Amino acid sequence: MEMLDIKTALRTTLTQKQELVRDYQSFAAKIDNPDVAKLYRHFAEAEALHATQIKDKLDDLQ
DSSP states (O other): OOOOOHHHHHHHHHHHHHHHHHHHHHHHHHHHHHHHHHHHHHHHHHHHHHHHHHHHHHHHHO
């Protein structure tokens, strides 16, 4: 089994998380249902936290 390079995995995941933040924020701004918009804002905040944690781990590995 081939091992995945840690930095590559983290960078790929970071990009995915950043894209999710962008998408969720966009959905929240465009959805006219306040409860659903709030849900998407919550998702964006959670993904932003994940992105920060991943970036911190990448910085530690530099």
